[in-house]
Amino acid sequence: MSDTSQITILQAINKALTDAMAEDDSVLVLGEEVADPEEGGIVGVTKGLSTRFGPHRVRSTPISEQAIIGAAIGASLAGFKPVAEIMLMNFTTVAMDMIVNHAAKLRFMSGGQTHVPIVIRTMTGAGFGTGGQHCDYLEAWFAHTAGIKVVAPSNAADAYGLMRSAIEDPDPVLFIENLPTYWTPSAAPQPGARVPLGKASVLSPGQDVTVIAYARMVQEAQAAVAVLKAGGISAELIDLRSVAPWDRRTVLESVARTGRALVVHEAVTPFGVGAEISAVIHEELFSRLKAPVKRLGGAFCPVPFSKPLETAFAPRATDIEAAVRSLLATA
Amino acid sequence: MSDTSQITILQAINKALTDAMAEDDSVLVLGEEVADPEEGGIVGVTKGLSTRFGPHRVRSTPISEQAIIGAAIGASLAGFKPVAEIMLMNFTTVAMDMIVNHAAKLRFMSGGQTHVPIVIRTMTGAGFGTGGQHCDYLEAWFAHTAGIKVVAPSNAADAYGLMRSAIEDPDPVLFIENLPTYWTPSAAPQPGARVPLGKASVLSPGQDVTVIAYARMVQEAQAAVAVLKAGGISAELIDLRSVAPWDRRTVLESVARTGRALVVHEAVTPFGVGAEISAVIHEELFSRLKAPVKRLGGAFCPVPFSKPLETAFAPRATDIEAAVRSLLATA
Amino acid sequence: MTAPTITGVTPDAATQRDIYRRMALIKANDERARKVIRAGKLVLPYYSPRGQEVIPSALSVLLTNDDYICTIYRGIHDMLAKGVPLKDLWAELAGRVTGTCKGKGGPMHITHPKSGVMVTTGIVGSSMPIANGLAWASQIKGDGRVTVAYFGDGASNIGAFHESLNLAAVWKLPVVFVCQNNEWGEHTAYEKATSARQIADRAVGYAMPGARVDGNDPFAMYAAAKDAVDRARAGGGPTLIEAMTYRFHGHVLGDADAYMDKARKEAAVAADPVPRFRAHLIAEGIATEAELAEVEAAIEAELDEAVAHALASDYPTVEELARDVFAPEAVVGEAA
């Protein structure tokens, strides 16, 4: 990486954590392997933090996800802003009580007396042959839960800016990191720059169709949009960045113009994030739509191990391209 | 209840379990308090089973939801058909790993060598002042999970028939029981009658609009439909019964005729079951729709304790009526 | 019940009276609550703490408002002993806007940070993981606070118990885990659910001090609590206390409790710790009958006032459904 104006998502998150901890003593980090004696995280996202900020503020934990989120919640009730890592998204399944029944609800149930300003970092992403229990895409569960926000950046600047905002946000935020894109370089963030929660970004403007994606699917969509452009089709690409709350205004404004929309995610299609976005677009823009909103998601099965199946599991650029073409063929 | 042709949902489920256990030695029941020394369940759904079928087949458990589902999975791998109770749906949050990473995936991950024919019974429902951690409606989470089916009956006959089918089904089924409707009498099932999984039932035919509901919302919808009928509006009411897989054919056939649809559930609207149904209806019937599909769900917050708030949380008959009228006013 | 003589471990006379006042408050509050609910004036799921008065009373005299507790649905005794004001508490039980939580939390989710009640939970076992976090905060700040996590015997069988005790031990957190072993978890007897001969045995697996004590004996309970609280404050790490007690009523008000052994229950009720301690105080000359009667009368008067306040208060308006889901000031895109 010779271009110093480019960094990876992994570096961006490390930098965001470092900057936040340096600026604010109340920011803590905990999770399995996060401290430096344990190598600063399984792929090094939290490297250097414990050395710089000490073992009180940065703690490796036992393999005890309920205890991890519980400790984060409790510390947040006492004024801290903990960033808790649940190594992989599938492991949130053992901590759902803490996340959903407590972190997301304490503000409401206490009538606003307490609140839970925690960030839950978690990684996921198929592509490494880890199979059915290591790369689920569960964002829809949390989006369906009142009281917690969900973000899923696709590039370094957004990762940095969303992490800074997530840490400062007074409520719990699930911060989803996509493993296969960790090492992809992109434009470095301005130091300290925040990306607001709940704001999408329009990556490329277009007139014919709106493509809505987040996390790794943005890269696939970008490739598809480039091919489509070469073929004379002008697709507007929206990177959702925040899944909940999502940026209705930006999405609706775009689809109102294009009249056509495609939502893409890696999670399985049924009852996924795409369903909500599709439903809202239809509700709000019924008479302006030229074709029904299309959804592309992962195959309706656990993530398979075998390489050809794993590759076929999630939508690819060619699938996105084909879906856009079929959208344009309608009506 | 003088009418002997009527029984309650609670009685119907008890009868389904009794009949299934009597017919098939491989059916087991486990969960907190399910055996008779512990009063056959917190409201008596499993009463009499342990006395009749013995402590090997009907077992009260410690408060250990992971162990409960794990035991059910393991026994199913060895040829049994366990019916496991997770007392309240909120407590599934401590057993999500067992349900989602194991029960739902073992058939796929084993390449079809093993499968997990378990039923997970769970109760939920606001109305008793139990507040934020005792009456969540989490069906969308499971519907979004490949490998597990989800049913939610609204009357005694369906409860009986779906339970019989769920027990016989070779894959895991989440069986959602609505607490506030447990004691409502309705037509008794024919002994042994199965209700197929994945089949909706049309409760009242209509021409102007299709109302799609399940569980307790069916009762509210029935009341609304009656009022609408008196006012000259003919609403077709579909009781979904199975949430996943849901009966696309019946729903689409109906909406193709009426051109208008309303989906009602108690779960919060965003990213809920209604989103999927709305998205599919739009995808399939885009040009036949006279108005965009409408969704009614619970308020976007945890279930509140205070009575007026608790009452206002979920859609009521009057809300359904108003939503139908506004649907008819469109276009 | 005889006062132990180890210096510094026996509560002094004022402290004994203080413990009794808290116990009497819990008992009177419970009787009032059952009366008011049975009369149909309030509708709520009510988990009686009758029989368990000693545990939080003997412990809370060792705590200040700055110390934290996390408790459970059956935790009204813990809250009262910790000092949650009666009016706010009752207004919450009544679901009124004047309640601790504006009526939104209800009996299973009382929060009152001013008296250190940080979490009340309805999910078995979940008081413990959160207590660790509060204790971690104190450890970082060095503020000397102690966090108490209350839970039941049934809760000692759920995963969160294990993860929490292990983490607290590894991190040497200033937390006291207090298991109120009332012999029942809903309708399930201790031995049907719990393999340990005694729950205190489980402390061994965390290399943590653990003790089973008579939780109905204020002296035994005070001594065990003092040992644990002192250790926590001094940076010595967590303790597991298994406080033996008995649940006088069914699991929840309305539960006919037919599954409970009658003789065992009658014996427990006959040994009611509240009148027992009262008699002790008088017999030992620590308080006079008149003094205690005055304390009790004051409690009744306070209860009259609290109930009246609660019933006279307004309900929250439905706008509250949309409030406190997220911070009002949070800068986000349009809400989902």
Next chain:
Amino acid sequence: MTAPTITGVTPDAATQRDIYRRMALIKANDERARKVIRAGKLVLPYYSPRGQEVIPSALSVLLTNDDYICTIYRGIHDMLAKGVPLKDLWAELAGRVTGTCKGKGGPMHITHPKSGVMVTTGIVGSSMPIANGLAWASQIKGDGRVTVAYFGDGASNIGAFHESLNLAAVWKLPVVFVCQNNEWGEHTAYEKATSARQIADRAVGYAMPGARVDGNDPFAMYAAAKDAVDRARAGGGPTLIEAMTYRFHGHVLGDADAYMDKARKEAAVAADPVPRFRAHLIAEGIATEAELAEVEAAIEAELDEAVAHALASDYPTVEELARDVFAPEAVVGEAA
């Protein structure tokens, strides 16, 4: 390593040779796997069991194909010791349709009911709750089968461990919990994560027999396993065995293991249990050098064949994505 003399607890000569054959198979398989992966012929996450050969080898000689095991991502030694055929196993590692799971499960999810391998899990702690269910089935049927749940030291800190051991004890299930304490959980050292002086101590909290044994000593391991398996078969309930061992490599192939103490690791590797047991067998006249060399050669030949078979097999077709999600025969409405 000296053979204990208690009658019935020392494996006889044939059993010792059998244990060695399994150990040699695990070691050779591991070396082959690392070679094949390093050569780029296969791509998979690989969790080496090197150093832990004794545990499942000494245990599995006490089991039949009818007995069940539930194991974990680092469980290829458990599978091999239990008898999963090499060809099927390698084809699964290669993601081929000829694999145990048609390539759909992969290394972390090997299932092979014919040899009793019922579950392999990637979620820490989750082998135990499912093992209980298999054991419950045996208890109901009275089929005398034993279920073994393998897991790591790190897994002893997760909630599922606790719930499982408690349930097994209360229900007296025929299950053996085998903790392979290799001193590491990923990059985390035992004492950073685990409060117990020894994991075996945790058995006390379940009133369950528990023992720490030298898991690298085939005699000690066999004796402990026999005690536990016999107890389970006889209806005497569960046992917790903490088998001490050491992970020779990093957590996953590719992990540079810089966090591991070099001297400790070198000492462990120097005490490699496989050549040690080999030397013992020869020294004691239980097997000759030639006999063992023949066993090892046969293993290498079998490995050659298995790898070739795997690499020559077809991948599953993408239609497999839609298969095995639900039973094909399930009568349901239209799929969602």
